[in-house]
Amino acid sequence: MRSISRSIQPVYAPFLHPKHTTKIQLSNSTPRPAWTRAFHASASLRVIDLAYSLHDNQGRAKGDPIVIIHGLFGSKKNNRSVSNALARALDRPVYAVDTRNHGDSSHHKVHNYIAIADDVEAFLKKHNLKNATLIGHSMGAKTVMTMALRNPDCCANIIPVDNAPVDAALSSDFPIYAEGMxxxxxxxxxxxxxxxxxxxxxxxxxxxxxxxxxxxxxxxxxxxxxxxxxxxxxxxALDNMADFPFTDPEQARFNKRALFVRGTKSHYVSDEVLPIIGRFFPRFELVDIEAGHWVISEKPEEFIKAVVEFLQEKDE
Known part of the structure; x- marks a missing residue:
């Protein structure tokens, strides 16, 4: 497992857009409006009360909360063993949630990162979860990035797993899985x-x-x-899952710590997107794990080790 510190320098050249073959502009020449709280509170979106499992080491975990969010077609059950391990190792309660349209949570025709982020933020408020660490895999990774960029006060730090803050086509496997189901x-x-x-x-x-x-x-x-x-x-909703709500790092930035975990055999976080990660998340750190896209299930021990080491470091 190789760790890269946040010393990677951002660049200001345009990026080739992986999905639409257009460019993401990183300069100030075409400013975009910042994400506003009014937009967040759009009446067109109905907040879903999320199902969850609490892993608190039989009530002994009393530290700041951790919220872990699964990927597309997943559920809170996918992260059961990892959640238990993190609760024990860190003495922190872990809330594994089911996002809308997944697991035991309700269904709704709207499924995009705005709506999912609304649901999780409402979950934090309902359960009075302050100073939380947000962990998310794939769809969950883009969800925690969305939450952090639009409302940095909602969490203490984030750990996105094998996804990046860009519009990028999903693996061709996902539409095939959906067709098969x-x-x-x-x-x-x-x-x-x-x-x-x-x-x-x-x-x-x-x-x-x-x-x-x-x-x-x-x-x-x-x-x-x-x-x-x-x-x-x-x-x-597959196209929505490929997109990312933010395009301009000059308008939205998360200045707290962020640990990006990627699988070395996966294409979702390529070296080419690291500079834009650095623009949105200036304090980001990167850990590579020898795995495909399903990093947590493929290499749970390496993942747990990376998370524990990151969260045990003093936040300077």
Whole structure:
């Protein structure tokens, strides 16, 4: 595992936009309006009361809270063992949440980073979680970055895992997974084995299929299995998940500590985007873990070690 300090210098040249082949302007020549609280409080968005699991080492973890947010098609269950380990190691309670349209949380047709960030910020306020560390993987990573940039006071620091603050196309696997889940649901499978066979052409790797199938439930004893997540809503939201709400580091910046964790076998945080990370998050640090996009599940011990070391460092 290789750690790079925040000494990486930002650059001011335009970036080639990975998704739309346009450019992200990093200079002051075309200023954009800052994210305002009025925009955040848009009446068009309904806040979802998020389901969660609390991991507090049987009530012994009394420090500042940690909130951990899963990725697309995931849930709070994905982070159970890591949450327990962090609660023990850091003596801090860990809240693993289900975002809207995931896990046990409610469904809503709006699924973008504005809405997800609204939900999580409302969760922090409802549970009086102050001075929190926000950890997020993939979709969760962009969520915590969005929260930190638009309202730096909402947290003490952030740990985005394998995603960057840019518009960038999702891995081509995600639309294929979504297509497979829709096909499997239409076939009305009677068993996990049948559903697994239906998914196999769309997800070759067994661990990925097992991950997707954690969303499969049986509504009633005599009914076929179906996905508890609204697959159609999430399929329609894939472009939103590729986007990022902020484009101008001159208008939004998070000056607190941030640890970016990336998988060395993943393309989501390339060396080319490191300078723009530095513009949005001047105090960022980077840890590389030899893994693909699913860093936390592939290398949990290395991930836990990186998080513990970062959070145990004195905030200067």
């Amino acid at each position: 829709q096909k499997a649901e239409r076939a009305k499978p009677k068993s996990q084995k049948e559903a697994d066979e239906l998914l196999q052409p769309y997800a070759k790797d067994l661990p990925v299929r097992q991950f997707l199938l954690t969303n499969l439930v049986r509504p009633a004893p005599s009914e076929p299995l179906k996905f508890r997540i609204p697959v159609k809503i999430l399929t329609d």
